[in-house]
Amino acid sequence: MQSDIEIANAAVLRPITDVAYETLGIPEEHLVRYGHHKAKVDLPYLTSLAERPLGRLVLVTALSPTPPGEGKTTTTVGLTDALHGLGHRSVACLREPSMGPVFGMKGGAAGGGWSQVVPMTDINLHFTGDFAAIAAANNLLAALIDNHVHHGNELEIDVRSVTWKRVLDMNDRALRQVAVALGGHANGFPREDGFDIVVASELMAIFCLTESYADLKRRIGDIVIGYTRAMKPVTAREIGADGAMAVVLRDALSPNLVQTLEGAPAFVHGGPFANIAHGCSSVIATRAGLRLADIVVTEAGFGADLGAEKFVDIKCRKSGLRPDAAVVVATVRALKYHGGVALADLGTEDLAAVEAGMVNLRRHLDNIRHAYGIPCVVAVNRFPTDTDAEIAKVVDLVAAEGVRAYPATHFADGGVGAQDLAKGVLETLDSPSPYTFSYTYDDDLSLTEKVEAIATRLYGAGLVTWDAKARRRLTRIETDGYGGLPVCVAKTQYSFSTDPASLGAPSDHELHVREVRLSAGAGFVVVVCGDMMTMPGLPRDPSASRIDLADDGTILGLS
């Protein structure tokens, strides 16, 4: 089989104006084109559609993944293509890939095989400049903070308590922890600081939860950048940064439209981390999709304990959006991994391990149906090493849970490989739901109770414990009036617990909270459990060294 970039480079793309008009009815004058195959859809036009009925929303999530991932993006694209092929007006809503990891180990994130969004190299690199805009706005605030302190510090900011970090869309471990403003008087007041990758920033989360220009400015103004010596929170509004930052983000706020390899439309817009942030593409794109199409297929990051939980408890809670069905991506490989097979041996048939690993998927299916109240099906994303017996086993095991599982081969076959899945999804959408959608917790619980609700109801934890410092922070945040916000748990995606090696469905484990961070502009409180990397590094042999530009301008080696 060809590589992702070979397939993507050989694809014959339709002009984005045709895709926009023929699949979604968007007139050309409302498109802001970026070349021939990318466009932003004008925000005022989308706002003008406010009275249109909404289509139906399908959330793609997964069991707890193996390190290489189980193919959520690929399945989202394949399912959209299948629905499109069946004559339904469907659109995918995906996160924008971060450029940093492209030069590291992970590579791009625009799907794979015959289920990709294109133009693949554009999407994986600068795309329409959204991440650069978010970085610029973020770093403008950082510069204004240090500038305020330098010119007299009227707000009495305590430089030791500044929590607003600078960002780059780059894997650069040397910037994780830095000292800034060195070199004497003219360069300001020295302090400790650090850089995060753009996708880990609060501003990225704000961007993805924003509904309008006014809402964007309000949220930015609400950002707490740090504290005074008397521990009073200082906001971006007090720094006078909100207007200029909103201006920097203005154009980026219009969602990006591209196409799948099969010519179905896809909004690719925003891309927050699914640990420190909520891991879903933008509300603006989802809403645009629901007004323009009959079915929106969207994904949330990592497993259903992380991305889907945040989709429900943060994105849905804040926007009023509701998923009508969920697709849980499972693989034979991941089930065997949870059943105790080592990563290197996942290519060998092992029906017993598949069955043993089912505990992980089972808990996710329970959570989705009974905690979130969303009807679901399972997509069994088939890999070349899977045997027919293993696939049949998964279907049976899932059926025993009262859920339908559909083997899917969209990676190798494109949309036609996900047609059974698409029919299953349509059936689910057309049947009355036996569940009632609900959040995991109510707004009026304390922050502690919210974390406990997630930990015990979803993760199977026995208790939640807190570092003394995290506990003090939490109290401070509640005292400052932010106790009504939802929580955003940052933990490993590999396990229901905080231990990435604890596979399957661990029970009665301890969820230890190491750190608490306020994201007042995004509107949630981040609860950090275990180690969390907000600035990745590059590996010993980074893919940057294999990426090359031919003399004729062809991009080589991007994966």
Place this chain on the structure above:
Amino acid sequence: MQSDIEIANAAVLRPITDVAYETLGIPEEHLVRYGHHKAKVDLPYLTSLAERPLGRLVLVTALSPTPPGEGKTTTTVGLTDALHGLGHRSVACLREPSMGPVFGMKGGAAGGGWSQVVPMTDINLHFTGDFAAIAAANNLLAALIDNHVHHGNELEIDVRSVTWKRVLDMNDRALRQVAVALGGHANGFPREDGFDIVVASELMAIFCLTESYADLKRRIGDIVIGYTRAMKPVTAREIGADGAMAVVLRDALSPNLVQTLEGAPAFVHGGPFANIAHGCSSVIATRAGLRLADIVVTEAGFGADLGAEKFVDIKCRKSGLRPDAAVVVATVRALKYHGGVALADLGTEDLAAVEAGMVNLRRHLDNIRHAYGIPCVVAVNRFPTDTDAEIAKVVDLVAAEGVRAYPATHFADGGVGAQDLAKGVLETLDSPSPYTFSYTYDDDLSLTEKVEAIATRLYGAGLVTWDAKARRRLTRIETDGYGGLPVCVAKTQYSFSTDPASLGAPSDHELHVREVRLSAGAGFVVVVCGDMMTMPGLPRDPSASRIDLADDGTILGLS
């Protein structure tokens, strides 16, 4: 009179496809549109024009400016509009504004009054993402350097001697001097570092001197990022960064086409500083203009001692381009300033001061004609406070030098205000030149002799002195085989000397070289005289605090 942004926002723009086709004959399929009013012109298309005859090249430069500047960009736009209005196929080639200063004091840089390029807010903010791409490529190299050291340092880089800095397009004094890789083992080897603003980077200079994809990759590979402990230069090619960096810059390399308020075409592409770098827009854009139009009007930064010198000695030397005429922008205000009048009093008529200040303009005219060998005219860019007597005085004084001066009111009147100037330029272009174009120095002089040639022939300096450290660096650079490169003098733009307060035409002064830097990829050696700021700061009351986004998306307060 309306503000710049009021004029720009009220302008009715033509679709960029129409501008491209009707003014320059560029077919739509070779445009990579960025919205309705910006486009990149595909590089392969431009390459296909290689056999076309070249148009004529007009260089806009200036006398030594006052701090607010004398209107070079405005004059470049006004002159292009005037030529366009007279029926000539003309195009402006301008530098892209840096976003950082937009939020500081300086504001935007897309012309002013009725001589602007539009869309003004886009051009001043993200534009087509070129600066973001340059920053990303620059910072990718930085990350790869620290990553190489972290993973065993096979090249034996001495971290104390790494000269490659990170960059942001932001005025952020706190990043001038930093310590990176703090926080322990996992974050790499701590070292001192610093950030420059994007326009001050070597990569920006490379970008602007590049001729093709292959040339770009070669130049990037040649960058010297630092030294081994044995003082052997280490290149970006050895780090394995050249291919990936070229990929990051690929799309940016196609020049950006926009329009003036009067619908004339303008390439706005690249924007290096005129002190630490060569201060001219891209060779690719200039060459594109010369193949597509009959007359290209382009500007070089600061006064003719800096931008024009580098245009000749760096850009022309490397590209083979030749200016056919120069326009020297002078103002009554700047002449009075050089004649001893304080900045606050420049609005008061003072004929004697105009005459006294003529020494500055006179030396520039001599340099342009006799050192560079370019025929020239003077544009007297009229300000509202100038009296008719003062304007007449300038015309007379310039005439006494054997040069024609044309008062111009394009700021207030658009192209029609520069029609006399345009006719003067056409006359100069159509007359045989009495001068022979030449560089200030030959390639085979030593680096010391090159600096001495510039200092004595152009600046009127009596001697050049060197810090011991700068002298050692120079010797090292020559030992390493870079002695054949041209030099790029970084000094104040306000004076022929290194003292910004030494106005007029100082003679027999000392040019003291404080520092020497190698830009091996760009292909020049930077000679730093006096203080030089490569990362600006924000003022006490930054314009960011006045920039705002209205609820309907209108951008307010940008100047």
